[in-house]
Amino acid sequence: KLHSRTESSSKAAFLDHSETLWMRMTCKHTNSPVIDAFAVPKWLSMSSGCILALLRWVSSFHGSLFPHLTLSSEDMIAEFSQVLNWSDCVVRAFAWHPHTDKFAVALLDDSIKIYNPKSATTPTLKHRLQRSVAAVQWKPLCASALAVACQNCLLVWHVDPCSLSTRPSSGCAQVLSHPGHSPVTSIAWSPSGSLLLSASPMDSTMMVWDVAAESCVPLQRVGGGGVSFLSWSPDGSHVLASTPSALFRVWETRMWTCERWPCVKGRCQSGCWSPDGSRLLFTVQGEMVIYALTFTDAPGQLSHSGPQAAAVVADLSETTFSTPDGDIVVGGEIQSLVWDPRGERLAVLLKGDPQAADRPAIIAVFKTRANPIFELLPCGFVQGEAGAEPRLMQFHPNFQHGALLTVCWSNGRITHVPFYFVSAGVPHFGLSGSPLLPHPQQRPADFVNQSLFTEFLS
């Protein structure tokens, strides 16, 4: 598979050649005297052979430089998705609406369902191009638009919230695609709702879409081999874009310039922003720590002084807890990070070890405090039913009484875990049990449609 840039260069070469080929044929046909010496077919075949060989060499070189380019697109999505074990996960993507109590769930059969507690209908979205959904996200400041990252394109559904139809037609979806930009593994709406970013590990350009006009502006920087994960800061001033190699970038969204952040060990696996956009927490593949970057600039000023180095704020290396059921080892590499919209709780999905029975994937929850100094205090763990491991999690964007963490489990269940606290303080209601022990905290909220899993099986 060629990289996009080499593809475009080969295209330019072919354009040139097709013309000469055509002329050569007509020349031969009419037997007119050929004056120029360089137009002989031998030269043509030799040069094109050379170009092809060169291209192949370049692409193989490129492939060895960025090993992820040799993956199939399914594997690539699984590799770079925020979901743990994406390929066999029943719930492939999940998104809360930023303003109301509804959410969209992408299932293994490539359909998307929208659940709304206020309406009886659950629209199911299906589209010919909607395959291998890697991420979904609702457009902010809009009631209806849902962006879906698919294998070959980007879909933007317009689901009328008042409509009673359970199967919106595929005419409700806008298809956004760009050659070479697939599979799309990450999308991010700007908090103002005007722009949509999309990224593909195959493509070193990041697309900025103007969805209404269906036009895109590619933002390209050399290095990294692609863009695997995007996260827009809640105040809209910065965007985290991690690449498949040991490098990530932080874009500033005023003039779209970027800072390069080379990592030592591996690629940036996940990241999240504090609500005011001043602090970025991220994790690196192969390391068991959480790093923090602090941005001090006020948004809107062109000259800004970013941080010089990332600071380690939490160490999640393996620790053994003794529980009544036996010892449990917790810790290890981090799959994803989410921060609640008030900036008080941080949930960390730990990968665990699929081989060892006593090291399941688990969600660790931290209390966070920004003032006077930034602190992460361990708060507790979230564990599912026996045999179910957490795959994906997200905080409710506007939960009145604290924070509401929604977790999608490997058995297809979706649960909501509420954290009740008064803002600015200690949780006075942290669900019983000592906070440091792994404790099954499962509380399916009443409006979760329980037929979700059975429907999928049928």
Place this chain on the structure above:
Amino acid sequence: MLPPITLVFVIISKFSFLHPIQTISGHDVKIGIFSFILLCGVILIVGFLHLEYYTVIPTIACSKIALLGQLLHPRHFINSLVHCFMGVIVAWCCAVTMGLRYETLGYPCTESDGHPQMCLNEYHLILLLAGAFVGFSHSLLGVIYNMNYVSFHTVQQYKYLRFKRCLPLVVKCSATQALYSVRNYIVMYLFLGYIPRAWICKTLNLHLDSSVHPLDSIAGLLDLSLLYHLWSSATFLLLTWNITLLLFRIFVTEVYSFPVQSSFTEDSHQCLPKVLTEKQPMILKFLALQDLALLSQHSPSRRCEVFSLSQPGGHPHNWNAISKECLSLLTDLTQRLVAYHDTVATNGRAKSLSSGKDLMSPRPVFLMKTPASVFARSVAGTPQSPLTSLFTPDLDSPFASPALRRLTAPVDQCSPWYGTVQSPHIMRRAPKLWSTSTGEVEFQKSNISFSTHRSSNIQVLSNEVVKNFLAKRVLIMYLFNKLPEASSQALFADSQAHIWALEGLSYLVQASFSEDQFGVVQTTLPSILSCMLVLQEAVDRHFKLPHASSKPVRSTSSMGDSTYKTLRFALRATLKTAIYRITTTFGDHLNAVQISAEHRKRLQQFLEYKE
């Protein structure tokens, strides 16, 4: 405007010699320098042409005949001629640079009887003509694809990054366009090549070399190196021009930061509120609106200036001026949409002229601001409604009567829609169209109407008379048929301004929730909300019309900017987002705002996220 042009200049001049036209070593340095200077001159002229012809509001032809009219417009015709001429110059430079057999127009040769004389070098001629042809077709395509339209970007980037990003596209476009132009040119030369050749021979007293094969035959034209040289020089020509265009666009659309208020009175005309309200250089108004949208999003300090009170007196002049101008822009659009919708709604019923007059009467208030094409179209809309229905294929018998009735109608009946300000060039073009296409009687009649009406819409009149004469022919039917969705595009042609106005207003209102110390925004909040809601309703209604919501075909490989085709969708999305931005910020506080019950109901929908 001078710095951009000079920079265009410098960069282009660096470009000219890096281009892979074979610079044969050892050819005359003097001629090389001379051709280089010539090229610079050409670039300069092209730059000036762009400066002269660029627009931020595209002109959209609603039918084929209008497009034809645009092409034959004296302004564009001159443009084409100049392009043609410059094409010749560039081709000459290419010829000189390439040297060899292309270098001169004449060369000494000997007749069969041994008599020496000057012969015509057809290779040189064919190259020059190719330059002229490519230049001409470039300017024609420019008119058809609205290449003079300058669009603004949603994403701000630095200039060199933007240039770098666009450069491969420009090269690709130039190469393909050159390929097509050369193909067309060769076909044309094959059939018509003898005409310029004979003419040149005659005027310059050159002879044709009988020993050399003439080039306007299939065998002569299938010379591979000739084709290659034609193509490469055409590519070179288009590349330099397109890069000039690209740089021009980038420099013109660069964000300019206007001061919100100035402490010196002599600078006050440069301040944002002042520039916003001015109409004339459209680009300035657009830049000011863009700046407004950006400042409202990104810079708290400048927002603070907007919300501040004037020092003696304590009036929020800045905010008042800005909000007033934005609201008037939005109201304009609403009225335009409503009027258009009414026109379309009544179209099928063959409205009588008198009711058409009533409908049009409120219009001249805002017609001044609407772009020429829109009001030519919208003015044409109502009175023409019987006519357009007339020219649908099923009825063609009584085709003469309504138009004649129109022409002889009393003045007062026509005046409301004729009392619009038309650009003078349309008037200038009028006599030509009349004399060529219509008979004597009609000409006089039109002259009467011409003098009685203050400034008449000639395009409408001429179209009618042409229609009267040629209505039955199929070709004419084809020409007069409305292009689908073009009218909708034309209606939203300047919507970029409205989008910025919406963004600026909504961001300012959002920021006012926490930043507005004196409550200056609160006083205008009801009018902002109702204005947006009314516009929302109008836009919703417009999108229910046929063709309004159909997506245009995307053209990727051309230098023309087709952003204007999707502006209406962008406007709809921005409008919704803007209302949501206000409702999410204020939440239930909006219940305290005084607006009409109908609007409150509508607003409630937004508060519940049901739109």
